[in-house]
Every structure is written in structure tokens, then in C-alpha cells.
Amino acid sequence: MSSVLTGEQGTVRKKWTGRLPVALLYANTYPVAVSNLGYQLVYTLLNRLDEVVCERFVYPADGGPLRSLESSRPLTDFPLVFASISFEHDYPRLAAMLAAGGIAPLAAERSDRVAAASPLVVLGGVAVFMNPEPLAAFADLMVIGEAEAVLPELMPLLADCATLDRATLLQRIGARLPGCYVPGLYRFVHGPDGVLACIEPAPGLPPRITRVSAPAMEVAAHSTLLSPEAELAMYMVELGRGCSRGCRFCAAGFIYRPPRLWPAETILRGLEARPAGVDRIGLLGMEMAAPETVDRIAAQLAAGSCSLSFSSLRADRITDQTLALLAASRLKSVAIAADGCSARLRRLINKGLDEPELLDAAERLVASGIFHLKLYVMIGLPTETTADLDELVRLVDRLQARILPLGRSRGRVSVLTLSINCFVPKPWTPFQYCSFGGLEDLPPGKKGTAQALAALKEKIGYLRGTLGSRANLRLKFDHPDQALQQAVYSRADRRIGPALIDIGTGRASFARALARHGLDAWQYGVRPRGRDELLCWEVVDHGIRGDYLLDEYDRALRGVATRPCEPALCRRCGVCREPAPV
Numbered sequence: 001m002s003s004v005l006t007g008e009q010g011t012v013r014k015k016w017t018g019r020l021p022v023a024l025l026y027a028n029t030y031p032v033a034v035s036n037l038g039y040q041l042v043y044t045l046l047n048r049l050d051e052v053v054c055e056r057f058v059y060p061a062d063g064g065p066l067r068s069l070e071s072s073r074p075l076t077d078f079p080l081v082f083a084s085i086s087f088e089h090d091y092p093r094l095a096a097m098l099a100a101g102g103i104a105p106l107a108a109e110r111s112d113r114v115a116a117a118s119p120l121v122v123l124g125g126v127a128v129f130m131n132p133e134p135l136a137a138f139a140d141l142m143v144i145g146e147a148e149a150v151l152p153e154l155m156p157l158l159a160d161c162a163t164l165d166r167a168t169l170l171q172r173i174g175a176r177l178p179g180c181y182v183p184g185l186y187r188f189v190h191g192p193d194g195v196l197a198c199i200e201p202a203p204g205l206p207p208r209i210t211r212v213s214a215p216a217m218e219v220a221a222h223s224t225l226l227s228p229e230a231e232l233a234m235y236m237v238e239l240g241r242g243c244s245r246g247c248r249f250c251a252a253g254f255i256y257r258p259p260r261l262w263p264a265e266t267i268l269r270g271l272e273a274r275p276a277g278v279d280r281i282g283l284l285g286m287e288m289a290a291p292e293t294v295d296r297i298a299a300q301l302a303a304g305s306c307s308l309s310f311s312s313l314r315a316d317r318i319t320d321q322t323l324a325l326l327a328a329s330r331l332k333s334v335a336i337a338a339d340g341c342s343a344r345l346r347r348l349i350n351k352g353l354d355e356p357e358l359l360d361a362a363e364r365l366v367a368s369g370i371f372h373l374k375l376y377v378m379i380g381l382p383t384e385t386t387a388d389l390d391e392l393v394r395l396v397d398r399l400q401a402r403i404l405p406l407g408r409s410r411g412r413v414s415v416l417t418l419s420i421n422c423f424v425p426k427p428w429t430p431f432q433y434c435s436f437g438g439l440e441d442l443p444p445g446k447k448g449t450a451q452a453l454a455a456l457k458e459k460i461g462y463l464r465g466t467l468g469s470r471a472n473l474r475l476k477f478d479h480p481d482q483a484l485q486q487a488v489y490s491r492a493d494r495r496i497g498p499a500l501i502d503i504g505t506g507r508a509s510f511a512r513a514l515a516r517h518g519l520d521a522w523q524y525g526v527r528p529r530g531r532d533e534l535l536c537w538e539v540v541d542h543g544i545r546g547d548y549l550l551d552e553y554d555r556a557l558r559g560v561a562t563r564p565c566e567p568a569l570c571r572r573c574g575v576c577r578e579p580a581p582v
Helices: 037-047 088-100 126-130 133-138 147-158 166-176 264-272 291-303 320-329 343-348 355-367 386-409 445-467 480-491 494-504 510-516 521-526 548-558
Strands: 020-026 052-058 080-084 120-124 141-143 186-190 196-201 235-238 280-284 307-310 333-339 372-379 415-422 473-477
Touching (some): 037 052, 037 147, 088 480, 088 494, 120 126, 120 133, 141 166, 147 166, 264 291, 343 386, 372 386, 372 445, 415 445, 445 473, 445 521
Parallel strands (some): 020 052, 020 080, 120 141, 280 307, 415 473
Antiparallel strands (some): 186 196
16 A cells, blocks of 8 residues: 555545456646545445445656555555546546556557557546547546546446447447547547548437536535645535626636526534544635525634635635634635736626625625635736736735735735636637737747737736835736647647657657657637637537637627526526426
């Protein structure tokens, strides 16, 4: 057993005799993997099946051998290899893990029979059902949707993996099971300009893969693994999936439609499932929960003397009871996501937050005992100008004018961290059509890519020069070159697969790997998409009406707001085609 499991709670150890071995990969290090609730969920679901033994593999932090955490077995001992993929930067690491495990990374190079030395590779996770194509070359099968809805039907079919040839098994699964995508049975035809012309499924397969969602649950998803080494060392509970706000840059608000917010009773049952002695709680999705639900959660946590943590708060959804719990939790740092630098840009992205709400939220948080306030914003949004950056500078000044006196009155100076991140266009959002970098009319190829990066770096330099001398202000910038890589991976197609292998295994840098395989950052990351262009991720069907995202993009450019999702009433996007049940 791996030494990292010494302090872990929830580890599942099974005998192998008579069971189907499944390797579950996470393409990042153990502290990140054990903090991912989706990864924990799949591990738990698989190990609940008596006929299955599931063991985990994580990316070795020290360059050591790739072995399972539970029994230190090699990857070549497993006839089924599953991987949960949440973030684009993990794509090269996944390719590297397959190669390091002695498995042919490319699905086309595996043998006709599924066996321990040539396994069936199944990929899932939110990144996969946002855009499966960058990883399509590695996968025999991809799960488009939520594990709770797919695994009960998929696992009985995979029990025959040793008795059927690979092609027959995959054809059967792809034809029978909703949410199961066999990328090798779909042909993507590109025109002379490299733009996708059509997608051709093999006979008997659906033209598009419908994303499947989990049924209603009695207990909210919650941590089943706890470790002192976790990046998020807390017991996590999910408050829902998706978001009703419809922020135009955020994929979660579109690929999880309709949004599902769990009832308070469901969430409270998830909280009650925590082990004895665990009192640090992380709430996932707190920014979208109804205030009355948050108040009920806060009351239960306060009664149990629990401390609270979360990723961020919506500035317009901070109740007095939440503030009281923050004070009781002795939480000293809270993040608010403004996202747009100016009121105009917040209308553009449909954020729905005004400056008075941001100022009021900051003041109330600091007054409750928070001394470190974080503000997240993006640069490089469409139509952004220096005037928008100047408005951000004024907002920072007004925030500090509100919070610094409060900190001084308590004898501890308040600190504001401004986290400035480069906007990355994401599939299945209205901004999937945008250029990376926020500029229009860029020249194609390397020159356009260089101009996009230069524009972002110039904005960072401007903000650093304008705000760098402010007292009690910390500036945190991400790197435009890293954001460009994310933009490339986000909107890439399956032709990028060999380049990901080169990057992940260290054979070539990002730029050299793309060049080596006849690709460039412009075509995937920077190039604006045509309004009538067929996009490779449209092999997935999220139920969204074909022209809805384009309509939303036009509304963004006009500064027109769109109301939050109302599944029981509205039919705007097409997902809720039938009236909701009473």
C-alpha cells in the first residue's frame, strides 16, 4: 500500500480473486486527486460492486514508478482503465500516465482483445463531456454525463470484456447505452482549410451523444475519502450541480442544464454522513444556493461546532446567518468573484453584480472578522478596453476605502488580494466563438497568436504599474502563455492527441509539439469560430437549441441581460423541452 494512504480514511481494499480489476486514474498528484469529489464518487460507486476491485493511480509527484495506491500493482495488471478528467492542463499528464504504465496511449494501437496488457480505456469527467475530442485518440470509450447515471448499465456490459473482441464490445455499448461515446467509430472530416466539415458515425450509432444526468438523490454527494495530505483537507458536500445564473463565460452554467439545486434535507443528510470528529466542512456550490438553504446549513454547522470553507461567495447572497457562521468558523479569508473589470463587462458576461453590491459585501465580510478579502477578475474579455481596466482600479480604491478602517478598528490591517486571470473561451458557452486575448481582426497564424499574448501582457503591465504601489494590496496574475495552452486544449480536436503525448512524456515543449504535428496555437486557441461553423464538440448533445448560444453571444455584445434559468417556466435554451412535473 502506498505510504500516502497511511492517514487516509475511507480507503477500500479488496481481494482480487474472482473480481474484475479496474484502475481509476487521476492525472494529477495525490493531494489534488483526493480533493476531487467526482473522482471520489466514481471510486466509491465502483467499489460498491462486489464483483469489481477498483484501485487508484495518481500522477507521481516525485517521478517514481506508476503503481496503484491500494496494492502497488502496475497498470498492466488491469483489463479496465478508467480516468476522471476535470481540467485541461491534465490532458498531457493523462497521456504520460498511460505511456508510463506500459499501455499504448493511442486506442488505435491496442490489440483486438481486451486484456490486462491491452486494457479498455474509459474516460469521463466534466472536461470530457464539455469537449471529448482532445482526448478522443486515447479513449476506447468516453462517458458523456454523470457517473451515477451511466455506471449501473455500463459495468454489466464491461463484465464481458474478456469474452468479446474490442470492436464488437464497443459497437454494442455505443449502440445501446445513452451517454456512451466510442470515438473510434466516428469519422471527423475536415475541409482544405482545416475546419470541420462533417461528423460521420458508424452504422447503428447515434449521430450525437446525449449527455445523461444523475437521477434525484436522497443524500447529497459528499466526501468518502479524507486525508491530511489533501489539498482541500476538509469534508466536502455538494449543494447542487450547475448554476442558474447563465454567466456567458462559464461552461458549468450550460453543460449542466437544467441546474439542480439539492433540497436542504438532501444536503443535511450529506453533512450527517461525515465521520465522527470531522468538523471542517467545505460546501461546493455555495455561490448558487438559495439564501434560506444556506441559513439551514449554517444553523446545523453551528450546532455541531463545525467550521466552514468554500471556494467563493456571491456578493448578493450573503445572509446574516452566513456571516455569523463565518465568524464562528474563524475563517479569515473569503473570495468574491466580480469576474468583469467594469460594470459594462459584468453586463456583457451576464454576471448580474453591480459595484454597490460588491462594496457592501466586502464591508459586511470584513466587519464579521474577515481580514483577507480576495477579488477575482478576468482580463481579455471581448470588447475590453483600457477604460474597463481603469474602472477596476477605481473599484479597488473604493474597496480599500471601505475595509481598511474596519481592520484598523480591530487592530489588524485588512488585506485585499486582486487575482487577475486571463479569460479562456470554453465550449458550450456563448463565448465559444471568441478569440483568445479579447482582440478582433487578428491576423491568422503565429502573428495573430503573438498579438493576442502581447495584448494580455500589456494589460497586466498596465494594472501592475497602476496598482503596484497600493498599500495592503496584493496582486496575483496568471501567465498568459499558460492560459494560451488551456485555450488550445479547451477547443482542440482529436488531431492534438500525438502532440499531447509528446508534451506529457517530455519529448517536446508545447510549441514544438504542436509544430511537429502540423498544428498551431492559432487554429485551436486564438482563432474566432465562424457563426455557421460545425464545432467538434457538437458530437455531444447537451439539449441546447442550435442557435441559442449564438443568440446569447449577440445579446452579450449588445449588453443585454438574460434572466436566470427558470426550469419550471422558461423554454429559452431548449433543454427543458417538456413542462416540468408539478
